[in-house]
Amino acid sequence: MMKGRKDISSELTSKLEKRKEAGQLRALSMNDPSLIDFSSNDYLGLARESDVAKEAFEILEEYGFAEQNGARGSRLLNGNHALFDKAENFLAHYHHSESALIYNSGYTANIGLLTAVLTRNSIAVYDELIHASLRDAIHFSNARSYRFAHNELEDLEKKLKKVRSNFPDSPIYLVTEAVFSMDGDVAPLRSIKQCCQEHNAYLILDEAHATATPVHSEVENEVKEFAFARILTFGKSLGVHGACILSSLSLREYLINFSRSFIYTTALAPHCIATILASYAFLKENPDRVQLLEQIIAAFRAEIKRNELQEHFLESRTPIQSFMVRDSTKTKDLENELRRKGFDIRAILSPTVPEDTERLRICLHSFNTERSIRLLINFLKHQIWTYSSPV
Numbered sequence: 137m138m139k140g141r142k143d144i145s146s147e148l149t150s151k152l153e154k155r156k157e158a159g160q161l162r163a164l165s166m167n168d169p170s171l172i173d174f175s176s177n178d179y180l181g182l183a184r185e186s187d188v189a190k191e192a193f194e195i196l197e198e199y200g201f202a203e204q205n206g207a208r209g210s211r212l213l214n215g216n217h218a219l220f221d222k223a224e225n226f227l228a229h230y231h232h233s234e235s236a237l238i239y240n241s242g243y244t245a246n247i248g249l250l251t252a253v254l255t256r257n258s259i260a261v262y263d264e265l266i267h268a269s270l271r272d273a274i275h276f277s278n279a280r281s282y283r284f285a286h287n288e289l290e291d292l293e294k295k296l297k298k299v300r301s302n303f304p305d306s307p308i309y310l311v312t313e314a315v316f317s318m319d320g321d322v323a324p325l326r327s328i329k330q331c332c333q334e335h336n337a338y339l340i341l342d343e344a345h346a347t348a349t350p351v352h353s354e355v356e357n358e359v360k361e362f363a364f365a366r367i368l369t370f371g372k373s374l375g376v377h378g379a380c381i382l383s384s385l386s387l388r389e390y391l392i393n394f395s396r397s398f399i400y401t402t403a404l405a406p407h408c409i410a411t412i413l414a415s416y417a418f419l420k421e422n423p424d425r426v427q428l429l430e431q432i433i434a435a436f437r438a439e440i441k442r443n444e445l446q447e448h449f450l451e452s453r454t455p456i457q458s459f460m461v462r463d464s465t466k467t468k469d470l471e472n473e474l475r476r477k478g479f480d481i482r483a484i485l486s487p488t489v490p491e492d493t494e495r496l497r498i499c500l501h502s503f504n505t506e507r508s509i510r511l512l513i514n515f516l517k518h519q520i521w522t523y524s525s526p527v
Contacts, residue, residue, distance in 0.1 A: 159464040159465045159485070160464055160485050160486055160487065167480070168480065171475065171479060172479050172504070172508050173480050173499075173504075174479055174498050174499055174500070174512065175497070176499060177373075178373075178501060179348075179372060179373045179429055179455045179500070180419070180426065180429060181375070181425070181502055182415050182425075183375035185418060187418055188414045189414075191414035191417055191418065192407065192410040192414040196410045199217075199218055199406070201219065201406035205405060209402060209403065210402055211392075211403045219406055219409045219413075220403070223238060223409050224236040224237065227368075227380050231360070231382050232356065232360040232361070233360065234383065235383055236383075237381045237383070237388050237398070238379070238412075239380065239397065240379075240401055241371070241377070242267075242342070242367060242371065245367050245369070245397075246272075246342065247272065247276065248381075248397035249340070249381055249395065250270065250273035250274060251273055251277050251395075251396065251397075252390065252394040252395040252396070253309065253365075253390075254273075254279035255279065256279070257306050258278075258308075259280050259282070259307070259308045260281040260282070260309050261282050261283075261284060261295050261308060261309070261311070262274060262282075262284070262311040263286055263287065263323070265318065266311060267313060270342060274311065280303075283295075286316075286319075289327050292310075292328070293331055296331055296335040300335045307338065308338065309337065310328065310332055310339050311342075312341060313344070314341055314346035314351075315343075315349070315355075315456065317344070317456065318456070318458065318489050320450060320457060320458060321451065321452055322355070322453070325341075325355060329362055338365075339362060339363045339364055340363070341355075341363050341366050341367070342367045343367060343369075344367065344372060345456060346454075347368045347369060347370075348373035348374055348419060349373055349429065349455060350426055350427075350433065350453075351453065351454055363382075364383070365381055365387060366382040366383070367380075367381055370412050374412065375415055376408060376412050376415055377411075378404050378409075378412060426502075428502040429502040432500050432502060433454065433455060433500055435509055436509050439509055439510060439513045443513055445516065445520070448460055456498075456500075457497075457498040457500060458484075458495045458496070459498060459524065460494075460495045460526070461496065462495075464483075464494050466494075466523050467483040467484070467494040467495065470483070471483040471496065473519070474496075479512055481512075482496070483495075483496060484497045498512075
């Protein structure tokens with residue numbers, strides 16, 4: 137230890153030790169490219185698509201950014217440029233919105249939106265399984281907050297009635313996700329929209345794990361003319377980085393003035409903006425990529441059914457499939473066993489998910505093969521009595 141520099145406090149050391157004892161300690165590890173990828177969020181394989189990289193470079197050349205590395209400042213200083221206008225106008229048009237505002241990540245978009253919109257007079261009603269960034273944002277805001285049981289409309293209705301009765305003049309913001317990042321299920325958006333209409337609530341929808349997947353058209357058709365704000369991210373199916381908030385023009389103007397994570401950060405580099413546009417261009421020319429992902433998901437679910445493993449998997453029609461283990465140590469052991477068999481699949485432990493819901497989170501991709509799916513399911517079938525607990 138360097139002379140004069142203090143180590144972390146005993147309080148922080150104790151927290152680390154408790155996590156170690158519980159088998160929940162996180163650590164960084166390197167990806168092994170030799171393993172079969174069933175873990176990344178690169179659902180369509182665009183993160184390693186050479187045609188996207190080539191198109192992005194052509195866009196950079198066209199706009200005079202081929203030799204510029206960084207943005208040089210925040211959007212409100214000197215980091216704004218014509219590529220942002222092109223991308224935001226495209227995103228708004230493509231996703232049927234009045235406007236789009238690009239953020240550096242889904243996390244900063246959620247933090248920036250909710251901390252700007254939620255005031256002391258506001259009420260946030262949220263699904264209990266929303267992403268950590270949404271929960272953090274609600275916590276950081278000054279708003280009262282109430283959670284409802286995951287995708288349970290009866291509980292949602294009960295909470296909204298109570299809140300509207302107790303705070304008749306307060307704006308209510310209903311916060312949920314389109315596709316939930318750990319369970320892989322889809323929110324009942326038509327019914328949620330009806331609840332919002334009945335109780336005069338604003339819908340904020342995180343579409344991170346729905347964007348450019350087989351369910352996104354369904355999601356968009358339900359909310360495109362209704363949602364107060366929609367958050368799309370580009371680090372998953374689109375294979376790049378960044379996020380955007382789709383909203384009215386007036387909300388966009390408000391966020392530019394009051395969203396601290398937008399105002400006080402260096403803008404995304406031109407290369408990121410160009411690659412976002414290139415990814416969308418690739419999908420326009422290759423719509424079969426999303427269709428192939430849909431076929432892979434169907435093949436995976438069919439293999440589960442063929443092997444009679446339905447009770448060990450959560451129901452999902454999205455790329456996110458959860459094999460339930462319900463024990464941190466067993467989940468980590470199973471992850472290691474799979475790695476030795478050539479599969480890259482990650483254990484999801486408490487506190488990322490609630491205790492007793494620890495699981496393997498299997499992410500499907502358009503580039504996965506039916507053969508690798510059969511091998512994986514066959515291996516899991518022979519590990520059930522050691523590791524898995526029924527749903």
